[in-house]
Amino acid sequence: MPEQDITQNQEELLEKLQQQLSEVRQTGLDLLRTLQDEEGLQQWRSNFLMRRAVITEIMRNLSNLPPEMRPVIGQAANKVKKELEARLKERFAEVKQAALTHSLNSERLDVTLPGRKPQHGGLHPETEVLREIYQIFAEMGFQVYRSRDVETDEYNFELLNIPAHHPARDMWDTFFTTKEGVVLRTHTSPGQIRVMREFAPDPIRVILPGMCYRYEQISARSEIQFHQVELLVVGRNITFGDLKGTLNDFVRRLFGREVRTRLRPNHFPFTEPSAEMDVECFICGGEGCPVCKRSGWLEILGCGMVHPTVLKNGGYDPEVYSGFAAGMGPERINMLRHKIEDIRYFWANDVRFLEQF
């Protein structure tokens, strides 16, 4: 082939390639402008920049060109490629932004539609309040001691300083069983004797939770079975002041830090002195409301120093040891705190009630 032809061919080739590059550039940029989504841009990238793209083809075949042409075409192709890449990157950003803007502007949920409810269970409100009581006392060093529901008359009454035909027996309306001397416990106090006999002569700091039973007409205010939580402390230096302090700490944690308390003298055969603790109504702050029957006070628990006879029956010498005991009704605490007006709700187990906790 003559030299000139070669040169001419080379120039034609050069022109053709440049022309090709310029066309690719133009088509590419034109097309790029029209693309509106990421999928299109990915497709465009594969058409214009990837393996089968014209530019890639040109660059791959560079080695087939005359040596002097290679840098020229190489640089030109590279420039177009860089430009396309840069524009693609910009376009990506633009499309992403547009999509974002679109999404933010157009996707509008009716946020007032109800959510899909996950299935879940729950604990009975009595379990919840019992645990709260356990927890508070646990932090004060009290452990839980449970004992049986069906008791002997001896443990339920006699050993607690409530002999047969004693006036104090009138305080309990008892369920008797057909077995002589066997009753349903009327309080968790038999556990006091059991725990003392088990642990003597160690010091004792326990709470005694459990179901108790009383022969009463069922009404909105009274039930034949109910929970009770008692506490019992026995040691060598337990005082009435300790009783006050412990109960104050407890009710303040349960009802609020500032709540005031007072002790009214009362009588329980197994404690002496005996008292009833009232807390300032936490609903009205002591101003008087229907819950506290306008008195400003709520009756919360009975308490007292353990009676010497009870200490002795438990295996502790009353000349050496002293102790205090207290008892409360978790249902009452629940009722006060959650405005439950009918105690029968607790064992009726209507899910419409239980699910509210």
Added chain:
Amino acid sequence: MQVPLSWLKDYVDVDLPIEELARVMTMAGMEVEAIQVVGLPMPEGEKHEFKISGLSWPEDKFVVAQINEVLPHPDADRLILCKLDDGQGERTVLTGAPNLYEYKGTGPLDKPLKVAYARLGSVLYDGHKPGWELTKLKKARIRGVVSDSMVCSEKELGISEEHEGVIILDDDAPTGMPLAEYMGDVVYTFEVLPNMVRDACIVGVAREIAAVLDKPLRQPQLTVPVTGPSVEGQAFIEITDPNLNPRFVLGLVKNVEARPSPYWVQRRLRLAGTRPINSIIDATNYCMLEVNEPLHSFDYDVLVKRAGGKAPTIITRSANPGESLVTLDDVEHKLEPYTILVTDTAGALSLAGIMGGLESEVTPETNNVLLEAANWNFINVRKTMKADHLSSEAGYRFSRDLHPELAPKGVRLGLDRIALWSGGEIAEGLVDVYPKPYEDPVVEITGEYVERSLGIHIPIEMIVELLTRLEFECRVEGQTIFVKSPDHRTDIGRGVIGKADVLEEVARLYGFDNIPASRIADELPPQRRNESLEREERLRDVLARLGLQEIITYRFTTPEAEERLVPPDVKLPPVDYVRLANPIAADRTVLRRTLLNQMLEVVERNVRQRPHLALFEVGAVFLPIEGELLPAEPRRLALAMTGQRFLPAWDQNLKGEMDFFDLKGVVESMLAELHIEDVTYAPGEHTSFHPGKCANVWRGDVLLGTFGELHPLVKERFDLEKAPVLAAELDVEALLRQMPMRFETVPVPVYPPVLEDLAVVVDEATPAAAVLDVIRKAGGKLLEGVFLFDIFRGPQIGAGKKSLAYSLIYRSPDKTLSDKDTKKLRKKVIYMLEKELDAKLRS
């Protein structure tokens, strides 16, 4: 106990505001339940610590007036006109009071009648309407006569329900005096504590108040001089058992005349809750309310007649077998040997300390009264009252143990009041037989003891001073106080018990509120865990997390109710229950032996409330043990599920009723969460469940429980919906014992898993558990998991066959498994399935 303020003031000076006195009483151990205002101004303000009701009599509206003449009404027989003076002038008042009829038309009265007069505009209770309805006095014309004011009955003034006639005040009532000033009152009602029977009388209450306020107590005084001859020889006493009757006292008053008591006595009695009868009975009641000693008045002449004209002998003894007595209320009582009787030589006179007999009772015609005061064994009195369902004011007091020293005190006061209000002469002296003197305990306490018990130092002098206010006699020797209990109370014990009793009195008077609160300084006890509780609570948490709602049911039921747990045609051998001797309702006669019945009752109650129900209960059942006094009380767990599997939402509604496998999933997850592994499930036999849809859960040879779908015939016995009801009962004790003390974790895998599906065809009778077992065994350690994802039955695989499709996950802890490795495993699994279960690979 009802305490009229005016009466209280006889013994102690109190001028506290109405509610403040109630507070003092409450803080002294006499918790005031209600305050009834009778005429005095009502306490002001919204907040009332006590329940207050009643009526005030404004000074300008209610006054004492005197009726000077009673005239007939010109047009109406049943109405009369009273010409009265209200201190401001003469008025004419219209009334229909029957107790004024006798003065009608008798001309100007020699002795004007003092009455309670209400002026125009007064607000008072409507006497003609039942209950307590307020009305305002307006001007009215009745049969031509203008009426704008009235003469009042007790009901209209809010004193009592009495509306038979108007009040006739005592003659010394000052005309024109505001009624509230003359007889305004407040009645405090409180419940006497079992150990404080000493406060079941006005003097007792006054003593407590005087002690708290540090004021003197005035004892009731005798007012009538003793003029009669000695009682000696006029009556005799014979006590057969001093343990039953430690003391018996008699006094005599002759030539009495039963009449209406003075108005102020009647008013006090009514305010204190007792109905006035006549001046003799009223005197005995008055003294009992005053100083606590119940008195009994005999018609002396009846006793003499019964004794054949001789001086009567009162004999006290326990009842003989078969003996009976007709009491005052005309009821015949069959007597038991523990009943103590007051008798004479002719027979029983009264139930000692409780109620008099009909025959010897005083009547309006009685001339001579033999007055009894005694002391009785409180246990015998209680037994009799309980057995015969008797209640009386006397019994109330005697059954709480009175001090014998009250008896002579009571008789003297009683004779005095009878003579004062009924006339007559009091015989000199008493017949007093006291074979078993009460020894008032002397308790030794020290300041150190008080400090150690109360946590506060109270000086010895102050302790003595507080106790003295309550009439304890104190003698100090060094650091020790010898405290002697006063002779009006029996609640102070001896020795270490007496110490606690006295301590209580010190603390009470010192004021519980004045004892500072402290935190326990004593050593902490040894720490012991309560594993059974901790595990039980964990079980509850797990079940709640798995979507079940906890319930707590009655532990009472009936055998019949629990029989519903088996189909009607199945007869189970009878079982023993913890039975109540005194059930309160026909459907609560025994303690439950199972949780299932109550669980199903709760399902019944809720099944129409929710499309999806899943419930659990953890609680004791009660199983009597042969030869043991007390039953076993093992804890059980009951589960129940029924209804839709999924909760509907507004954009999806996945239908599908829960079945056996929903419950099994819960059981499995529960056990997994409790880390109880190696559990097996086997077909179970339980009469409550469908025989083909019931499983036992085992761990080794320990049966943890049974669950299944309720037997259709059992389901019919409850009011349930169409959907299957799944239920379980598990043994909580066994379950929680299986919980490991600790469990180990495995490392998170580093190498990728190889997943593979495998479907095998087996006989219908081959349980899935057997297939799973073989796969597990064949897969060995490299088989990390197997999940059944499909069961298929159809003609393609032949009748009596089923295809089970499993996803298998292979993984090695040390390398990435190769295709060769897994192929080998797969071959082994298939080979073993074919060999052991005759399974065919399904292609």
